[in-house]
Amino acid sequence: ERKQLHRLRREPTRTVDGVDIKLWANAESREDVAEAHAQGAAGVGLYRTEFLFMHRPPELRRTLPDEEEQFRAYRDLVLGMTGRTVTIRTLDIGADKADESGLALTGEPNPALGLRGVRLSLSRTDLFRTQLRAILRATGYGPVRILVPMVSGREEMLAVRALTRDVQRELREQGHAIAESVPIGAMIEVPSAAIALQTFIAETDFLSIGTNDLVQYLLAADRTNEALGDLYSPLHPAVLRLIYDVIRAARTHRKPLAVCGEIAGDPMFAPVLLALGLEEFSLHPGTLLEVRRAVRALDHSALRARAATLLRARDRAGIERWLARVAV
Numbered sequence: 001e002r003k004q005l006h007r008l009r010r011e012p013t014r015t016v017d018g019v020d021i022k023l024w025a026n027a028e029s030r031e032d033v034a035e036a037h038a039q040g041a042a043g044v045g046l047y048r049t050e051f052l053f054m055h056r057p058p059e060l061r062r063t064l065p066d067e068e069e070q071f072r073a074y075r076d077l078v079l080g081m082t083g084r085t086v087t088i089r090t091l092d093i094g095a096d097k098a099d100e101s102g103l104a105l106t107g108e109p110n111p112a113l114g115l116r117g118v119r120l121s122l123s124r125t126d127l128f129r130t131q132l133r134a135i136l137r138a139t140g141y142g143p144v145r146i147l148v149p150m151v152s153g154r155e156e157m158l159a160v161r162a163l164t165r166d167v168q169r170e171l172r173e174q175g176h177a178i179a180e181s182v183p184i185g186a187m188i189e190v191p192s193a194a195i196a197l198q199t200f201i202a203e204t205d206f207l208s209i210g211t212n213d214l215v216q217y218l219l220a221a222d223r224t225n226e227a228l229g230d231l232y233s234p235l236h237p238a239v240l241r242l243i244y245d246v247i248r249a250a251r252t253h254r255k256p257l258a259v260c261g262e263i264a265g266d267p268m269f270a271p272v273l274l275a276l277g278l279e280e281f282s283l284h285p286g287t288l289l290e291v292r293r294a295v296r297a298l299d300h301s302a303l304r305a306r307a308a309t310l311l312r313a314r315d316r317a318g319i320e321r322w323l324a325r326v327a328v
């Protein structure tokens with residue numbers, strides 16, 4: 001069984017009816033990157049840079065990684081993927097991402113609704129410029145995309161784009177060899193961004209749905225609170241409907257779109273995501289081969305034809321019955 005899975009490392013992620021699905025890796029450590037490369041990931045779909053800020057070596061405790069330290073980490077990531085695209089997410093510290101750097105505010109009454117993600121970056125443009133400089137310098141070593149967390153609407157994308165342009169100009173003036181252009185994408189994980197996507201999709205080059213937070217904010221259910229049990233679940237009709245709408249908008253506007261929340265790494269959800277029209281998954285490399293195996297057993301057109309039935313399910317039990325019927 002393990003051996004059979006191992007053999008899939010060099011196989012395409014193709015459904016039985018011949019549709020190619022792109023599997024990106026979520027990676028934060030050197031080990032993840034090596035594993036992603038070995039399993040045949042299309043690239044890194046989510047590199048969570050907060051890990052550089054949160055997990056400091058003991059001697060660097062309570063310091064922030066400076067431009068050089070960040071640059072080396074991003075460059076090594078790019079080199080480790082040998083020409084496959086890497087998607088570097090700008091700092092998303094705060095709320096469930098506990099912080100020992102002292103950067104995130106403490107004592108916020110509602111940290112999940114507080115100054116986190118791109119909000120924190122735009123309120124500390126000194127730190128944000130340092131991070132953008134480090135990321136942009138890494139674009140000289142291979143294909144890089146920039147992903148912005150916790151976008152709630154158009155203003156944030158415009159602000160990030162303007163800052164990026166400014167930092168690109170500054171780096172060129174200083175003689176750095178950086179890429180001509182860098183794609184900038186938005187995480188779709190705040191409900192307002194999903195619902196009002198048309199208002200700023202033109203300001204994005206690609207999209208990535210963060211279902212971990214999208215489920216939390218849409219259902220008002222803390223992603224870390226185990227007392228909520230089944231309430232925190234992607235198998236809610238509102239969640240599926242919103243994912244479906246975002247996928248359709250991305251297709252209309254020809255924007256590449258992945259799902260990078262935990263559901264992308266669970267083979268059980270693969271039929272649901274394919275039915276909704278998803279063609280790119282970003283997942284922890286540890287389950288990449290299992291998801292590849294699941295996708296290779298699924299019939300894309302048959303699932304697409306059952307999307308309407310899935311979207312008509314009225315509750316979790318109904319969605320689970322749909323899943324049981326399409327299960328292979």
Ligand code: PEP
Nearest residue numbers: 189210211212213260261
């Ligand atoms: C998400 O919210 O789904 C996501 C992928 O980001 P994180 O888990 O880092 O918040």
Ligand code: MG
Nearest residue numbers: 189210212213
């Ligand atoms: Mg998130």
